Amino acid sequence: MIELNTNYHTHSTYCDGKEPLPAFVTAAEKLHYTQLGFSSHAPVSFENDFGIKEEEIGTYCDEIEALQQQTPMLLLKSLECDFIPGYSKSFDTFRNEYHLDYIIGGVHLVLPEHRDGIWFIDGSKREIYDDGLARLFDHDIRRAVTRFWEQTFEMIETEHFEIIAHFDKIKMHNQHRFFEDDEPWYQMLADKALQLIKRHDLIVEVNTRGLYKKRCDAFYPSTTLLKKARKLDIPVIISSDAHKSEDLGQFCPEARDELLRCGYDHLAVFDPATRQFQY
Numbered sequence: 001m002i003e004l005n006t007n008y009h010t011h012s013t014y015c016d017g018k019e020p021l022p023a024f025v026t027a028a029e030k031l032h033y034t035q036l037g038f039s040s041h042a043p044v045s046f047e048n049d050f051g052i053k054e055e056e057i058g059t060y061c062d063e064i065e066a067l068q069q070q071t072p073m074l075l076l077k078s079l080e081c082d083f084i085p086g087y088s089k090s091f092d093t094f095r096n097e098y099h100l101d102y103i104i105g106g107v108h109l110v111l112p113e114h115r116d117g118i119w120f121i122d123g124s125k126r127e128i129y130d131d132g133l134a135r136l137f138d139h140d141i142r143r144a145v146t147r148f149w150e151q152t153f154e155m156i157e158t159e160h161f162e163i164i165a166h167f168d169k170i171k172m173h174n175q176h177r178f179f180e181d182d183e184p185w186y187q188m189l190a191d192k193a194l195q196l197i198k199r200h201d202l203i204v205e206v207n208t209r210g211l212y213k214k215r216c217d218a219f220y221p222s223t224t225l226l227k228k229a230r231k232l233d234i235p236v237i238i239s240s241d242a243h244k245s246e247d248l249g250q251f252c253p254e255a256r257d258e259l260l261r262c263g264y265d266h267l268a269v270f271d272p273a274t275r276q277f278q279y
């Protein structure tokens, strides 16, 4: 049974979300959620407008705890941590300092081999993706995409986290222009990531944001990869990756149908007794 009453990947005005925390709690109550997890973008070591400020993480956690007093829903504290080799702080630094319930790990910024500059693969502007591909990778999509996956491998092998964010986000701004994700070289890279996910006991989220933002014509991950994840018995959750309260629940029924088609019959759920995910 796949119930749509949890969401563990949620932003707010503490990072690049558009509404404060209580707006998401109210929206989640209307959807009859039993659990809601907040996951601001963790700070990174350079100037940016998407991450929570390091000095505000304490206040963020305090506010979640205060809101917990006002709702029967279980509220959870998390950060969506970026992995940038040599630049990002160890995820456990945040976990330990702020007593986080879990961590979502993701790659939004890809470091080229020469380490000069960084490729931002997320955000609303396709021009930024195209510009980085041209400038940092000399238009070589295969080299650029391979770097994305290698950075993902390194994150899985070196960091401690529970959930992998939008597994194949690298396809978002590609929009079928430079590669197709059924190409063997691409599938081999994604396969390796799935093997590592299995070995490290991570949860894959079915992230619906690309669909409701109309930036992508598929979930992250795509059907082929989700079917492979099912074969490996990798646990899954459904995430709205909400930045506004109205994003909560968007395309979640469709994500459930997709999971059922891929052979899944349940989601991973946070267990309040053990403070860990059960699957």
Ligand SMILES: [Zn+2]
Pocket: 080, 106, 108, 165, 166
């Ligand atoms: Zn993300």
Ligand SMILES: [Zn+2]
Pocket: 009, 011, 080, 241
């Ligand atoms: Zn996110």
